[in-house]
Every structure is written in C-alpha cells, then in structure tokens.
Amino acid sequence: MNKRILLEDLGLKDYKDTWDYQEQLFKSIIDLKIKNRREGSQLETPNHFLLVEHPHVYTLGKSGDMDNLLVDENVLTEKGAKFYKINRGGDITYHGPGQIVGYPILDLDNFFTDIHKYLRFLEEMVILTLADYGLNAERSEGETGVWLDVGTPFARKICAMGVRASRWVTMHGFALNVNADLGYFDLMIPCGIKGKAVTSLNVELGKKEVDMAEVKQRLLKHFSNLFEAEFQSCDQQLC
Incomplete structure (x- = not known):
C-alpha cells in the first residue's frame, strides 16, 4: 500500500479551476485502478493533498x-x-480568504476502506490542531464537521466538511476558518443547520490574525500521524 502523499499548496486559487484539477487527479487514480483490475496488474496508485x-x-x-x-x-x-452546485455530500457552505481548505484525493485502498472512519480522522485532525491552540473542539452528533461548545446555546462551527468517494477514491474535503470574514456566512444557513453560529480561529483566540502557515503545518502533522502517511514534494515551510 502506498502511503506517500503528494502535497501541493495552491495559494489563492479560483474554486472552479481547483475543482477541475481535483476531478483530473480523481479520474486519473480511478482510471489506474480500473486498469489494474482489467489487466491484473498492480501499478501503485498515487495520493494527493491540495491546500x-x-x-x-x-x-x-x-x-x-x-x-x-x-x-x-x-x-x-x-x-x-x-x-x-457541486458533487460532494452535504449542504451549502462558503469558502473565502482566511480559510484553509484541504482536498485529500486519496486511494483509501492504500489506507483503510471505511468512509466513516475517513471523515472521523479528518475531524480528529482539526480537533487536535485546535487543541494545539488551547481550544476544546469536538464533534456534534449527526453533524459532520468540528464545533465548539457543543450542547450549549453557544454552539458554533469552525470547520465544515463534505466529501465524495468512488471506488474508494476521495475528493473534496474540509474548510477550517482561521482568519475568515464571518459576515459572508450571514448570506446562508451554513450546512443547512439553523440556529447555530459560525466562528473562526482568530475570533476564538482574540487575535486580529493567526499565522496561516503555522496552522497548515499543524494540520499536516496530525493528518500524517493519523493516516500513518508521509508527505512528499511539499513546500519545506510546511513539512
């Protein structure tokens, strides 16, 4: 099983362009899996992680x-x-500057074939990262993503998630609010869940801005540990 993951930090990039790129990588892995099955070959399938x-x-x-x-x-x-309108699970969400979006495009045959475990690991990566900043983040039963103050009138979501999978290959992923402009969330009912607020890491820490590169580094460290994976060809500032 190939547990090496090619990491690419795309910087600020148009959503549709990134979606098209995801689809390209996603299709290439699936095509290789089909080829392996048809020809009885065992060519290694790659894994990707886009930030x-x-x-x-x-x-x-x-x-x-x-x-x-x-x-x-x-x-x-x-x-x-x-x-x-896109082809992931979940309802409506917002992406914008100050938010770290991650798209793991993995062949889960290289790790484990369990979508629920995959989502829980993504949530755990974010929970552990927020713990590094002294925040007690957690899951909310029946609501994918990562929250603060679950079970109280002050429950608020800090990370949204939605994935697609076919032949155990994943795409789409998570969006963690770090320095996000929360005003944009007022234009929708986030994830279709009424009556719950949205927050951002800088707001929770009482800071004007949190170092995005540091948050990325922490996310990748926890992802690597959880998935027992190794990142390759990545920006050395992140590894």
Missing part, C-alpha cells in the same frame, strides 16, 4: 437545499462571490 484558499464562493452539495442560500445571485455579485 488552497478560494476567492469568495458558495457551494451547494448534491443533497443540499437551494433555500439555504438566503440571497439571490445579484447580491452575490455585489459581494464579489460566486456560486456553484
């Missing part, structure tokens, strides 16, 4: 409700935001 920040964008998952976007496209245009 990115997106310009303002709203995305609606395949099971999402359009009513959870609270404004029309004219308002989005005024806000400099785009909108896409």
Whole structure:
C-alpha cells in the first residue's frame, strides 16, 4: 500500500479551476485502478493533498437545499462571490480568504476502506490542531464537521466538511476558518443547520490574525500521524 502523499499548496486559487484539477487527479487514480483490475496488474496508485484558499464562493452539495442560500445571485455579485452546485455530500457552505481548505484525493485502498472512519480522522485532525491552540473542539452528533461548545446555546462551527468517494477514491474535503470574514456566512444557513453560529480561529483566540502557515503545518502533522502517511514534494515551510 502506498502511503506517500503528494502535497501541493495552491495559494489563492479560483474554486472552479481547483475543482477541475481535483476531478483530473480523481479520474486519473480511478482510471489506474480500473486498469489494474482489467489487466491484473498492480501499478501503485498515487495520493494527493491540495491546500488552497478560494476567492469568495458558495457551494451547494448534491443533497443540499437551494433555500439555504438566503440571497439571490445579484447580491452575490455585489459581494464579489460566486456560486456553484457541486458533487460532494452535504449542504451549502462558503469558502473565502482566511480559510484553509484541504482536498485529500486519496486511494483509501492504500489506507483503510471505511468512509466513516475517513471523515472521523479528518475531524480528529482539526480537533487536535485546535487543541494545539488551547481550544476544546469536538464533534456534534449527526453533524459532520468540528464545533465548539457543543450542547450549549453557544454552539458554533469552525470547520465544515463534505466529501465524495468512488471506488474508494476521495475528493473534496474540509474548510477550517482561521482568519475568515464571518459576515459572508450571514448570506446562508451554513450546512443547512439553523440556529447555530459560525466562528473562526482568530475570533476564538482574540487575535486580529493567526499565522496561516503555522496552522497548515499543524494540520499536516496530525493528518500524517493519523493516516500513518508521509508527505512528499511539499513546500519545506510546511513539512
């Protein structure tokens, strides 16, 4: 099993361009798996992990409700935001500057073939990272993602997740609010969950800005430990 992962930090990149790139990598892994099965070969399948920040964008998952976007496209245009219906699970979410978005494109045959375990590991990566900053983050039963003050009137979400998988190959992933402009979340019902707030790491720490590179480094460390994986060809500042 290949547990090496090619890491790419794409910087600030358009959502649709990144989605197309994800699809390209996703398809190439699936095509190789099909080739292996048809020809009885054992060619190694690669794994990828994309880190990115997106310009303002709203995305609606395949099971999402359009009513959870609270404004029309004219308002989005005024806000400099785009909108896409996409092929991940989950409802509506927002991506924007100051948010770390991660897209692991993994062949889970290289790790474990369990989507629920995969999602729990992604959540655990974020929970452990936030613990590094002194925050007690946790899961909320029945609500994928990472939260603070679960079970209280002050419950608030800090990390959203939504994935797609086919033939045990994953795409899409997580979005962790680090220095995000929380005003953009007011234009929707985040993840279709009413009555719960959204927060960002800088707000929780009472800071104007948190070092994004440091947060990325911590996320990658915990991901590597959880998945017993090794990152390759990555920016040395992150490894």
